[in-house]
Amino acid sequence: MSTIRVTGLHVRHRRTVALDSVDLDFGPGVHGLLGPNGAGKTSLIRVLATVAAPSGGRVELLGDDVSEHRERAAVRRRLGYLPQEFGYYPGFTVREFVAYVAWLKEMPVAEVPAAVERAVTRVGLADRVDAKVKTLSGGMVRRVGIAQAIVNEPDVLLLDEPTAGLDPEQRVEFRELLRELGGSSTVIVSTHLVEDVMAACTEVTLLESGRVAYRGTPESLSALGDAADGVGDNPIERGYTAALRAHRAFGVDASALEGTSR
Template identity: 45%
Template sequence: MSLKLTGITQGYGRTNAIERFNLELTPGVVGLLGPNGAGKTTLLRTMATIMPPRTGTIALNGVVIDGERAARRARRDIGYLPQRFGFDPGMRVVDFVRYAAWMRGLPAERWDDAAERALIQVDLVEQRRTRMRRLSGGMLQRAGIAWAIAGDPSLVLLDEPTVGLDPRQRLQFRRLVAGLHGAVVVLSTHHIEDVDAICDRVVVLHRGRPTFAGTAAELAALSRDDLPGDTDLERAYMNLLPSQEQRL
């Protein structure tokens, strides 16, 4: 499994949110950090083939996604959880996750197993027949994570997946992501402790451009004692921001 972005420029209207972005990913967990407006969500939507890039190319497993037909094929291998995902409020949780398996092109005889496995991973088996509208905020977020991992996609894109999760559920989420062997997982988050705990690599974005790409240890080495933060990783992240944004 590999994902390669070459010279990606992306935006809305006349504004570019991402400019000349290059990134090559192999199996493992990549943390995507950056302040609000840095372009993280735009980058994930581009990786998910929801937004064709304005310039540049995306290649999944060496195959360039050069049109809608290629994008539809690629989506069978992509699990994407946006910050705000849509659902039918009257749909049962298990059917919501089975629908994800259908969307990924799994044969019908595998839908139930794929949904059951995903619900086990996010600890929602007891709520499998609950209507989506009756889920708490944390349960709804876990249902979204189950959607993203159902059918074992090889590229998993998660935009702020731990919002609404309590500390126990966040620890469970970390174990879940660490167990997605063989997949490329891109985790966009503001929780630097999650990045420290589970990410093999870190990419820091600022105004649509990467200011850092490397391991968490390499990022932590950029820490400065005079900057705000409770850990080396937090202080290193602050060090990558412009001076006017380093003040709390």
């Protein structure tokens, strides 16, 4: 069952094509979104988060066409989104900021305090809940961002470079949280860290120059690297480079080479 479906998705930024006729669907689970800088990852996440409109194509989230304002507003209440850079009022405490986002998502007022405590605890900031966000380290601020994204127990969770600034122990804990969330939600994680994809994701999509260069499981991507003599320090890095090379050389979804294309 698909909770997200994009068909013929096209995104243009002035003269630059960010996404070129992309067809994708996602269901429950944790989906890794990989690709070099400029591949279109952030553009895709922003369109799915309904903060940017596509230049063309169709986007369906949770069964609704988000080109319609009424459906878009309803879907936003069921979304969680962490951009690469998120804004906050410096004077807010962690509790106040996460509660403010819960209010924006139109959560019932009576449910907000418990939801805030739950979200902050899940990201390991229970002991800093009343600290001002401006006093926190970069890694802690990133965890506040994750907390605000999950406060409404979203059906669709979109995370753009969520582990930036997290130390190795925090990244391990975050992967565990991702696996937990993916049991009931559709989670899409855009990242440059292929080891995070291997550890936490059930599926991986690789974008290159605005097109799909690979779609499959982390295991199948790793196998592609061994078969195609990819470059890297571990199997999934070798698969990543092999898929990019195949796409650049032949202009095809490299998963077709392994018979895993959808």
